[in-house]
Amino acid sequence: GIQVEQSPPDLILQEGANSTLRCNFSDSVNNLQWFHQNPWGQLINLFYIPSGTKQNGRLSATTVATERYSLLYISSSQTTDSGVYFCAVYSGAGSYQLTFGKGTKLSVIP
Amino acid sequence: GAVVSQHPSWVICKSGTSVKIECRSLDFQATTMFWYRQFPKQSLMLMATSNEGSKATYEQGVEKDKFLINHASLTLSTLTVTSAHPEDSSFYICSARDVTNRLYEQYFGPGTRLTVT
Numbered sequence: 001g002i003q004v005e006q007s008p009p010d011l012i013l014q015e016g017a018n019s020t021l022r023c024n025f026s027d028s029v030n031n032l033q034w035f036h037q038n039p040w041g042q043l044i045n046l047f048y049i050p051s052g053t054k055q056n057g058r059l060s061a062t063t064v065a066t067e068r069y070s071l072l073y074i075s076s077s078q079t080t081d082s083g084v085y086f087c088a089v090y091s092g093a094g095s096y097q098l099t100f101g102k103g104t105k106l107s108v109i110p
Numbered sequence: 111g112a113v114v115s116q117h118p119s120w121v122i123c124k125s126g127t128s129v130k131i132e133c134r135s136l137d138f139q140a141t142t143m144f145w146y147r148q149f150p151k152q153s154l155m156l157m158a159t160s161n162e163g164s165k166a167t168y169e170q171g172v173e174k175d176k177f178l179i180n181h182a183s184l185t186l187s188t189l190t191v192t193s194a195h196p197e198d199s200s201f202y203i204c205s206a207r208d209v210t211n212r213l214y215e216q217y218f219g220p221g222t223r224l225t226v227t
Contacts, residue, residue, distance in 0.1 A: 031214045041148075041201055043218035045112075086153065090214045096142055096207055098216060100153045 002091040006101035021072040023087030030090040116219035133204030139184035140206035148201040
């Protein structure tokens, strides 16, 4: 099956710093989602981004499907950005199943 | 919009008993729902795909007789953990796909933390 690799696995930032999270996938995908899992376990949809670039406030994402990677940018990080960021992909014709990466654990310190 | 709820949010049960977890799409209809399991500090693993009005499709290694899934309506899927054992303790998360949305986007519930003593 498709492999999804995220890097870095852990990231510690000072409040106000910027960061880039990466997601590589091993095969062509139909689509891709980025999630933030908060400390209570809730998965929050950040981006649904099969290709191109999207922005939402301090967050933006870029997917280059032909090169099999996606990037999540966090600017001016805040302590509330802490948590685990997951990349998940859809693969296979008509498949709605998501395959998750192992996540990047982000800790933003004041 | 696109809100998914789960109930209960946490449950403690004794070994050998059964536990039912509900997953509801509150403001959309979902022909397809998914059940995931997440162990501490690990990623989400798909357990099964639940289709309204038909049998669920289980991933390899998931015991269908132990994890019973029922998707009786377009807004409700249930997962029943039968004869629970301590190794079934985990965080169970459901997701749903909006039937009217041509996109593949899934929306996730807040999860249910199961502890089997």
